Amino acid sequence: MRVDIVSIFPEYFAPLDLSLIGKARANGTLRLAVHDLRAWTHDVHRTVDDTPYGGGPGMVMRPEPWGEALEALAPAEPAPDGTIRDRAASEAAVPPRLLVPSPAGVRFTQAMAHELAAEPHLLFACGRYEGIDQRVLDHAATRMRVTEVSLGDYVLFGGEVAVLVILEAVTRLLPGVLGNAGSLDEESHAHGLLEAPMYTKPATWRGHEVPEVLRSGDHGRIARWRRDEALLRTAARRPDMLAALPPESLDKRDRAA
Ligand code: SAM
Numbered sequence: 001m002r003v004d005i006v007s008i009f010p011e012y013f014a015p016l017d018l019s020l021i022g023k024a025r026a027n028g029t030l031r032l033a034v035h036d037l038r039a040w041t042h043d044v045h046r047t048v049d050d051t052p053y054g055g056g057p058g059m060v061m062r063p064e065p066w067g068e069a070l071e072a073l074a075p076a077e078p079a080p081d082g083t084i085r086d087r088a089a090s091e092a093a094v095p096p097r098l099l100v101p102s103p104a105g106v107r108f109t110q111a112m113a114h115e116l117a118a119e120p121h122l123l124f125a126c127g128r129y130e131g132i133d134q135r136v137l138d139h140a141a142t143r144m145r146v147t148e149v150s151l152g153d154y155v156l157f158g159g160e161v162a163v164l165v166i167l168e169a170v171t172r173l174l175p176g177v178l179g180n181a182g183s184l185d186e187e188s189h190a191h192g193l194l195e196a197p198m199y200t201k202p203a204t205w206r207g208h209e210v211p212e213v214l215r216s217g218d219h220g221r222i223a224r225w226r227r228d229e230a231l232l233r234t235a236a237r238r239p240d241m242l243a244a245l246p247p248e249s250l251d252k253r254d255r256a257a
Contacts (some may be wrong), residue, residue: 001119001174003032004073004096005163006066007126008048010034012160021168024177032167040068049129058130066125066136070098073123074144095144096121099166100137101159105148108166110189112149116166117173124166126159192245194238196229227254 005013013034016022024030038046041064049059074095097119106112116122123144125132140146151162172178188195199210213225231254234242 001030001117001170002096002121003030003124003167004122005032005034005124005126006037006069006073007034007158007160007163008037008128009126009158009160010036013164015164016167020177021171024171024174027176029174029176030171035069035073037065037069040065040072052130056130060130061127061132061136063133063136063139066132067139070123070125070136070140074098074140094120096123098123098125098137098140098144098146099163100125100127100132100146100148101151101156101162101166102127102131102148103150103153103155105150108149108151108162108169110169113166113169113173116170122170124159124163126163128158192241192249193230194234194241196226196233224253 007013016025016032016034021030025032037048041047048061048065050062052058052060097116099116099122101124125136137146137148149162149166151165156162173184175181178184184190186195199214203210203215211225213221216222231242
């Protein structure tokens, strides 16, 4: 997967050299480039913002550098004769999916992470201040798919942290990134439930015992216990998720629980 990130704080992305994302980059599973938006400014101050039309506090990101950045990083449109005008900028004649973090976007979920993991090319535009001039998104939408995406119902300083979160959720779904791909099938949100509590050695720690069933070696009982705990936890913490489960995904013993 190819990923391009545009930000006025490229340094924010230093952690993307670490751990499993770092490995995915090193082995070519993830071809990631971080770009400084100011590279597409042309004044001595490298200006990227200005005051909002209509008044109000804060600053808004100007459209010109964003327009140039997106043109440089998204594959060029085919010319009327069918040739691609700027081959250097386009590895394939398929435009990337543009993701713009915003508290006013659609909520990011594990389902969206799966959807994004199937894309060949993601392009992230990190807003700062009061966000990016809306015309940048409207114009981009005439030539690529644009999704404004929110991490949750709160407001951050900028889109960088949101991109780190989204990218981590997406990268771990890419084939070969996780040592044990089975973990993906058993974790929270994989099947509309939260995961049951997990334990490791020692069996007793500061007076707290690992539940006996997990030490029994009885795989049937263990599976049933984990399922019951997942249902109870989801009911207690996320009744909305439990209510959204399709009835056919529940077995008889689930209903009894
Ligand atoms: N004026 C904007 C509004 O009220 O919707 C908030 C702008 S916020 C201070 C600056 C940037 O942080 C946004 O452009 C976005 O990139 C990012 N951001 C803030 N909260 C976010 C959230 N919950 N999810 C994703 N990105 C967020």
